Amino acid sequence: MPTDEQVYAYSTVMMGSPILLKLFEHNQALAAAVFGLIKRQEDRLTVNRQQSEVMSINHAAGLxxxxxxxxxxxxxxxxxxxxVAPGSCFNFAIGPLVKRWKIGFQGNSVPPVDELHSLLPLTDPQQVVLDEQQHTVWLKKAGMEIDLGAIAKGYIADLVRDALRREGIERALINLGGNVQTLGMPESEGEPGWAIGLKQPFAEADALIGVIHVCGKSVVTSGIYERYFWLDGRCYHHILDAKTGYPLDNELLSVTIISDNSIDGDIYTTLLYGMGVEKGLAYLAALPQIEAIFVTRDRQVICSSQHQFRFTLINHEYRIG
Incomplete structure (x- = not known):
């Protein structure tokens, strides 16, 4: 944490999440400009209201x-x-399934199997036709819906970072409810860099497994404990598999990505969650710019490497794997 310098924190709620901006100068006008930027992007991309650019695409599905x-x-x-990448479990055409499950939006029951199966043909990303010349998007089948929720926060976090840089800001932190993007680093005693908490799944909001120390990097965590419900002893979470219609089920509780760009964090948390630990680690071996922390159901914390960050374990119910 900073030693002899003041940190100014500005907060609001947007995109269904708490938003936090940390600066090293008191600049209410800049904070307002940042929040205005986020609001404009949310208005363009949301699928939680009837009107947005994305919803205009969904309303015209099949037409x-x-x-x-x-x-x-x-x-x-x-x-x-x-x-559409081979083997990808990231699917921006998964909207019909998300809407039917309603996990995180008062959904607390399992849809009938025949109903889920009837929705699967509407989640084929190949049926989304893009025209680069006209900048048009066409959903070929009626009932299709795209949902950019799995990528929007990272995209917006990077826009905020770039806007702050244009204003001459060299050190700052923006937290978009799980997507943390940092510029530079604070002066600190001990471990250098920004200290980002790694949450303990299914625990109190402030309960941590450990602390991730980064400088000028993005930290994005996606976990099954974020939106879920329990039924008959089973946890149904929001990370859905468009191949089956049901939540993905493997050994993972969460995946954290450390990278330069927050949009990469959004993409790779989903991709790696779908792969699991073993395949995920093998996949990352060819991507030195992307690093990951896996948290497993048996309370292991597995780091792909620690070239771009340092991880400190503080909860000894967990162990480094």
Whole structure:
């Protein structure tokens, strides 16, 4: 933590999450500008209201292409590329399943199997047609819905970082409810860098497994404890498998990605959760710019490497794997 310098924290709630901005100067106008930027992006990308650029695409499913702004088109293009990659469990066309389960939105029951199976053909990302010349998006089948929720926070966090840099800000932190993006580092005693807590799954909000120390990096965690319900002794969480219609089920409780860009954190937390630990570690061996921390059901904490961060275990109910 900083020793002799003041940190100014600004907070609000958007995108269904608490938003926190930390600066080393008192600058209410800059904080307001940052929150305004986030709000404008949320208004473009949300699927939790009837009107947005993304919802205009969904409303026209099966009918006609819809023109969107270049930034939204580019983000959709990125989401499709990740969704159609071989073996990917990232799927931006998963909207119909998300909407039916309603996990995190008062959903607390398992949909009938035939109903889920009837929705699976509507989650094929190949049925999303993009026109680069016209910046149009067309969902070929009626009932299809794209959902950028798995990528939007990372995209916005990077926009905030870039906006702060343009304002000459060299050190700051933005936390978009789980997507943490940092600039520079605070002066500190002991371990250098920003200290980002790694949450303990299914525990009190402030209960931590350990602390991740980073400088100028993004830290993104996705876990099954974020949105879920229990039924008959089983946990049904929000990370859905578009191949089966049900929540993905493996040995993982959470995946944390440390990277330069927060959008990569969003993408790779989902990809690696779907792979599991063994395949995930093998996959990361070819991606030195992406590092991960896996937390397993048997309370292991497994780091792919620690070249871009340092991890300190503080909860001894867990062990380094």
């Amino acid at each position: 006609h292409p819809v023109a969107v702004s270049p930034p939204v088109f580019n983000l959709i293009q990125c989401a499709k590329a990740v969704s």
